[in-house]
Amino acid sequence: MREATVDLSHRFGDVSYVMLLDALEGSRVLHRPRRCARRFSWLETVYDEDNLAARDSRPNTLFLCRVESARQLLERHPSCFCVALAPDDAVPAWVSERNFGNRLVLVQQRERFARYDSLLRSLFVSNLIWENEMDRVVYAHGKLDRLIAVSERTLGNFVCITDTGHNLIACSRGIEPPQAEGADVYRALIEDGCYPPEEIAWIEESILPVSRTRSQLVEAPADERHPCPTLHYPVYIDGAYLFHVTMACSSGPADLLRDLFTKFMKRVLMLCTDFWKATVNLEAPWHRVFLGLINGEPMTDEYVQTQLAKTAVPRARQFRLLYVPFDSNMAQPVRAQVVKAARGLCGGACYPFMLKDRLLVLLYTESDESSALSGQSVWRELRATLYGTFGLQAGVSQAFRRIQDLEKAYREAFAAYSLRGPLKREYDALLGEQAVPCLPFEHALKFYLLTEGHDDDLVAFAFEDCILSRIIEEDRESGTSIAQMVWVYLSHGRNATETAKLMHVHRNTVLYHLSRIEERFDISFDSPLLRSRMVLDYQRLLLDGRV
Template structure:
C-alpha cells in the first residue's frame, strides 16, 4: 500500500477518474454507472468495506487522505451502511448473481461472483500503476526530458499511436513502439509533417482545455482525437491520438488529458528556451540523405505534404553548428530563415546538423548572388557561424549530393579563406562558403571521388538552357559566353571572333547576367563556368572518363 504523504500535489496530477474506473471494471460486467462523469471526483485511494475475508490493511487508508478521493469496494448491503455514514462516499458495488443493483449516481455496480477482495485488488493495482505513470511523467518534466520520452512511457496507459506537432504542422515527437495504423499516420511518421487534408479542412484547432474529434477518411485515414496545446493562452500545437476503432472511451480520453498536461509543460520549456521546436527531423529528407530512392509519385506526394511545389528548384544551406551543443542558437537561426519573407525554406536536423532546404520556382531565384545578398542584407553574420552552400538543383532526389556539396564547401573553407585573403577583394567577406568556390580544390585533391556526386556537380548548369534557346531563337549566346570567358572578358576580342559589334557583346553578356543572376566579376564563378563548358565538350563526345561503361 502507498505510504502516507507520498502522493503528488492534487493541482498538478489528475489521478483516477470515473471513466478510468469504468475501463478497468468493464471485463467484470458493468450494470450501473453514473450518467455523467463530468463532475465526478478523482480518486487516489481504494478501501474495502465489509467481508470476513478482507485483511485489516485493506480497510485502512492514510489518515490525511481526503474522503472524496477514496473509492470504496463493497457489497450492496455494505453500500447502504456506507451511504448512511457518508452521503458523499463513492463506491464500486459488487452485485452477486440475480441480486438487484443499487440505483445511485454515486456508485459503479458490477455483476460478479468473484470474491470482494479480487475486485478491490483490481482497483488498487490500477491506482498504483496510474500513480507510477503520473510520477514518471512528473520526473520527465522536472528533469527537462523529451516529449518523445513522455509518449513512450505512456504506451501502457494509452495503447494508441500518438504524435505531437507544432502549429505549423512540424512533428516534434511520435510513438516509437507502436506502428502507424493507416496511410495518414504513416505519412506523418515518414515525413515528420502533418499532411494537409485532401478536403481542404484546416488542421484541428480546438479551444483551450477542449478536445476535437477529427473524423477519418475511410481506411486511408483513421479518425483521431486531438487535444490543443497552449502556452500562455496562445495556441502552439496539438497532441493527437489515432482512433482506428472509433471514439475512445471516456477513461482513455481522461488518460490523454493527463498526458497532455505533461506534454504542454515539456513544450513550454522547449518554446521558452527557443530550442528545437522549429527544427524537426523530417523523415523523408533523412531517407533521401541516407541514399534511399523514391518513386516520382511518392516523392511528389511527400513534397506536397510539406507544402513545397513539386516543380521547384532547390538549394542546400548547411549551417556549421552542433544543434545538440547549442540548441537555442540553432533554433534562432532556423526561425530567422523561416520568418524571412524573402526566403522559401524548410529547416530540419540531420546527424545533429541544421540543414536549410531553400526552394524557388526557377534556378536564377536561387542563384549564389541572390543567396549572398540575402545573407548580407539580413545580417546572418551576427550568428557567428559558417554556412556551406550547394549549387542549385531541380530534382529533390539529388538532395544527398547537394548536401555533400555544402559539406565540402564547409570542409574546405580554410583554403577558400586563404584565397580570399590573397585576392584582397572587397567582395564576399562574409561567412558563406559556396561549393563553386571550393570546386577547384576539390578537383585537384587526389582523394577518390564519388561517381554519382561528380555527375551531379556538372549536370547542374544553365548551359543546356542557353543551348536550347539558341536553337529556338537563332541566337548564339552559348558560343558568345564561351568566347567571352576564354578571352578573359575582353569584349573587343570577343566581338572580333564573333563578327559582331562590341556593344552587342556587352549587351548580350549583361542580359545573361541579369537573367541567370550571375556575376562574371567573380573569378571563381568564371572558373566554374569554364569547367561546365569543358564537361559539355567532353560529354558530347562520349561518357565522362570517371563513368563506368
C-alpha cells in the first residue's frame, strides 16, 4: 500500500482566493480584486523591508506583509499575490494600477502582525491536513464513505453519493441533512436507501441533461422541495454515467462551498476511476443489493424488493454463485473479455458483478427442475468458456433457492476455491489428471469439515437441500423407500442384484429408480465424487435422525 506523503519544502496546501477571503472575514478589507481565479500553494511572511531580497520566487506564493513592502514584492515577483496590512484606512495611489491592484488584498491592521500570520498559516495547514487525509484515502483505494468522513469538518454540509439507480452509496454521518416541510428528500434517501420517485424524476430532468455525458458541477437553487441551494456533480467515466454526488449548501458562502466541493470532487473522481477500472465497467442498480446481501449490510425489505424487481430474480427458482478471482497482472482488456464471456453463461440467465478484484456471477433459472442448474452442466459450460478460453477456475456454490441466502452461497464458493489444492489432488487420484474448470462446493464440503475454521451455520445450510434430503421428504409423502435403496446400493459396491435382494424388489426396479434419479438431477452414480458426497449426506441425515 502506498503511503501519502507531504513534502513541505515544495507544497503548503492549495488555497483558493475565495478561501483566503473567507479566512479574512471579520477583518476590514480596504481593497480586493473583484474577481480572481488564483490558487496559492505556499505562504511567505515578510515582517520588514530588510529581508525582502531573501524572499524566493516560487510560483503561486501568497505573501503577507506590511503595505510599505507590498509594492516592491509585487514588482520583484510578478506571479505572486499579497495580503498587505495598512496602519489606517488610507489606500495608496499605486493600488489602483492594474498590475498591482489585481494581485493585492489590502487589510486595515487592527491586531498584532503575528495574529494575521497565525490566521493565514492555520488556513494553509488546515487545508493541507484535509488534502493529505483525502489523498491517504485515495492512495489506499479506500471507500467513498471514508472520503466523506474525513471531509465533514471542512465541507460543513451534508453530502450524499448515489449510483446509476439513485441508490445511496455513502453520505455524511456527522451532519444532519437539511429538511423541507412536506418533502424530506435526504431523510427519505437515508432511511429507504434510494431517492423518492419525485426526486429521481427531478434529477433526470433537471440535472443530468445539463451535464449530458461529461462530469461537471451543476448548481441548483433552493425550491419548495430543497430548502437550500445544492451542488450536483454527476460522474461520467468513458462517457458512462456512474455516480451522482450532491452537497446541500445550508451553511457557508456559495463561492467558498464551490471551491471546497471542487477539491473534494477531485478525490471522488480518482476513487470512481479506480472503481470503474476494478469493476471492468460493471455497474447497475442491482449491483448494490447483491453486495449488500453478501456483506450483511442493513437494508429494508422494501428497498431490496424494489431493486430486485428490476431483475429476473423474483421469478427465479434456483441459483448458483460463481467466484472467479482476477490475477492482479491481468490486463484490463482481458478482464473485459472475461466479463463479456461471463454474461453469456447459462444462456444469458446470469448477473456478473464485481467484489473488489473478484468476479462473481449469479446464475439463475426459472425452472423448478432439479437438473436445471446441475453441477455437471455448470462444469461443462465453464470448461468451454472461462476455463477453456482464459484458463480461469471458478469456485461454485451449491444450488440454492432463496436470494436471501446469497451470503452463504458466497462463502461456499469462496471456500470451494480456497480448497482447490486438495480438490485437484482428489480429482487426479480418482479421475486421472485432467482439466478442472470449476471447484464445486458439493465436492469440497468434506474437506471444509476438516478445516479448523469451518462454520456450523454454513455446514447446516450445505446439507439442508441435498439430493437425498429431497428424496427422503418425498418418501415420507408417498410411503416409498427410494432413499434407503440408494444407501444400500452405495453401501454394497453399486451391486444392483444385491440391492434388490436386500430391498425385496426386482433388480430392474432398482435400476429403474436409479436411472430416474440420474436423469432428474443430471448426475451419474459412476462418479466417485458424487458417491462420496451422497455417503456424507446420508451420514449427516442419520446424525440428525432424519432417516
